[in-house]
Amino acid sequence: MRELNDLxxxxxxxxxxxxxxxxxxxxxxxxxxxxxxxxxNAPYNRYPDPMQRRLKERISEIKGVAxxxxxxxxxxxxxxxxxxxAFCEPGLDNVVSIIPSYGMYQVCAEVNNxxxxxxxxxxxxxxxxxxxxxxxxxxxxxxxxxxxNNPSGNSLNRDDIYRVLxxxxxxxxxxxxxxxxxxxxxxxTELSRFPRLxxxxxxxxxxxxxxxxxxxxxxxxxxxxxxxxxxxxxNVNLLTQEMALEILQDEKCKMKQVKMxxxxxxxxxxxxxxxxxxxxxxxxxxxxxxxxVGDANRVYRWLLDDDIVTRNRNSVCGCVGCLRITxxxxxxxxxxxxxxxxxxxxxTVER
Ligand SMILES: *Cc1c(COP(=O)(O)O)cnc(C)c1O
Numbered sequence: 001m002r003e004l005n006d007l008x009x010x011x012x013x014x015x016x017x018x019x020x021x022x023x024x025x026x027x028x029x030x031x032x033x034x035x036x037x038x039x040x041n042a043p044y045n046r047y048p049d050p051m052q053r054r055l056k057e058r059i060s061e062i063k064g065v066a067x068x069x070x071x072x073x074x075x076x077x078x079x080x081x082x083x084x085x086a087f088c089e090p091g092l093d094n095v096v097s098i099i100p101s102y103g104m105y106q107v108c109a110e111v112n113n114x115x116x117x118x119x120x121x122x123x124x125x126x127x128x129x130x131x132x133x134x135x136x137x138x139x140x141x142x143x144x145x146x147x148x149n150n151p152s153g154n155s156l157n158r159d160d161i162y163r164v165l166x167x168x169x170x171x172x173x174x175x176x177x178x179x180x181x182x183x184x185x186x187x188x189t190e191l192s193r194f195p196r197l198x199x200x201x202x203x204x205x206x207x208x209x210x211x212x213x214x215x216x217x218x219x220x221x222x223x224x225x226x227x228x229x230x231x232x233x234x235n236v237n238l239l240t241q242e243m244a245l246e247i248l249q250d251e252k253c254k255m256k257q258v259k260m261x262x263x264x265x266x267x268x269x270x271x272x273x274x275x276x277x278x279x280x281x282x283x284x285x286x287x288x289x290x291x292x293v294g295d296a297n298r299v300y301r302w303l304l305d306d307d308i309v310t311r312n313r314n315s316v317c318g319c320v321g322c323l324r325i326t327x328x329x330x331x332x333x334x335x336x337x338x339x340x341x342x343x344x345x346x347x348t349v350e351r
Contacts, residue, residue, distance in 0.1 A: 002169045004196075004222055007087050007141055012230060020233040022050050048238040051228075055241050058248050059216060063188055063201075068221040071228065072236050076177060076200045076215030079227070080144075081108045083198065086226050087141040087171055088114040096135045097144040098127065100151055100316045102175060105144045120317060125152035125282065129160040133167055143168055146175040148182050151313050151324045153284030155184045165194045171223070173198045178286035180206030180258050181265075188218050195220045205287060206258050209247050212240045261287050265327045271337055276344050292321045299323060299343060306339040 005013060021035035026049075038045045056067045063070075073079045088095060094115035097105050101121075109116035117140075119132045132143065143164060147156040165172055174187045176199055187199050198219040204210035214236065217227065265284060272291055273281045280292040293299040296314035300323060303310055311324040327333065 004226075007170055008226055009085075009087060009089050012086050012226065015229060017229045018233055020047070020050055022047055023233070044238065046238075048234055048236065048241055050233045050235075052236050052241055055236075055244055055248075058245060062248060062251065063216075063218065065188055065191065065218050066221070069191060069218055069224055071217040071219070071224050071231070073215045073217065073231065074235055074240075075204065075213045076175065076202045076217070077104055077108075078231075078235065079198075079200055079215050079217040080104055080173075080175075081111070082227050082231060083142060083171065083173060084108050084112040084114055086230055088112060090114060093139050093141045094137075095142040095144060096132060096140055098132070098146070098149070100125075100149075100313070100318050101144070101146045102150045102177075121149070121152065123318075125149065125154050125318070127156045127160040127164075129163045132164060136168060136170070140168075140170055142171040142173060144173045144175065146177070147187075148176075148178040148285035150177065150286065151288070151290055151311070151316065151319060151322075153282055153286045153288060153290050155182055155285045158184065161187070165190070165197060169196070171196050171198060173200060175200045177202050177205055180254070181262065181287045182285040184285065191218060191220065195222075198223060203244060203247065207247055207254050208257060209244070212243050212247075214240055214244045260330075261327050264330060264333055265289065268325070268327060268333055268337070272340070276348065277340065288324050288326045290319065290322050290324050293323055293340075294321055296321050296323055299340070302343045303336070303339055306335070308336055308339055310336075 025034060035047055037047065052072045055072060056070050059070055060067045071079060073082070090113035094117055095109055096117045096119065099118040099120050106116050117135050119128060119135050122128055136143070145156060145161065147161065148154060149156060161174065174197065176186055179186050179201060187197060191197055191199065198217055201216045203212065203214040265287065269281045269284070269289055272279045282290040284290070290313065296312055300310060300312040313319040313322045313324050325336065
């Protein structure tokens with residue numbers, strides 16, 4: 001059984017982090033002459049809080065997670081990249097993940113020169129926990145899982161995830177970017193039971209704030225301390241911290257929008273799986289549908305000609321024939337539906 005210290009890269013374990021002016025003095029004062037800031041242009045002249053404390057207090061309230069267990073970054077993508085840099089020795093260590101899934105795990109692995117091992121999901125996109133564990137070895141530092149999974153839309157089976165958490169002694173990341181659309185609960189409540197678990201969430205999807213770039217990682221205080229040690233000092237800017245606080249004030253608004261998206265999702269799933277389409281629509285716990293439309297390349301271009309952009313997943317492992325369609329407003333969804341109906345009308349051979 002490896003200790004957390006055995007998982008951290010040697011250079012990171014030895015690292016003495018950069019200490020910023022705001023790290024060395026974080027109290028109240030009336031004259032700040034310590035950070036070489038311009039004294040005018042308040043409030044934008046000042047460096048932002050490097051630990052985003054007010055924002056973390058609010059997130060702590062909403063999520064029921066202690067502030068010491070929260071990392072905030074420039075999107076969840078920053079958290080993903082930092083996890084590689086903290087734990088994976090380039091050229092030596094490896095990570096294991098599933099396919100099809102979110103592309104950033106592999107991109108970050110390649111950027112960091114870390115071997116990326118993939119285990120295909122089964123035909124119904126369920127997790128093969130045995131195969132996943134069999135793909136690990138003593139050089140495997142991290143397992144990346146995504147639930148609900150992008151692009152398949154399904155949540156991974158809970159017992160399978162518990163098996164992975166119970167049998168693997170490295171870091172297990174569960175990416176929950178779509179958790180607010182899901183009928184199954186978050187793994188945040190399992191953090192105390194599984195000290196190597198890292199849960200990723202984001203403001204980019206249900207909270208409707210992809211533009212401000214705010215991602216969240218939840219983990220043991222020890223893991224968060226490692227991540228904080230190597231993050232850029234001011235990784236979340238003031239505008240993002242303030243706008244995030246404002247957005248997080250209105251949880252009701254998010255819940256209302258999620259409800260509308262879920263209603264649209266079921267209407268869309270029903271419409272596309274019925275006459276005249278008879279498409280196979282994979283069941284979704286997210287704000288998109290993976291739909292097997294047959295000739296995905298042709299349907300993709302047809303929709304594009306109608307000014308409608310979907311994600312063509314035809315060349316992704318396990319997704320031949322599939323488009324990934326985000327749920328939009330009722331109006332946008334109707335336009336998609338009507339365009340597809342015209343496509344089917346024109347392409348159905350009279351008998
Ligand atoms: C959209 C998405 C994210 C969000 O990334 P951000 O950097 O927070 O915008 C993370 N993971 C998955 C699987 C996603 O689909």
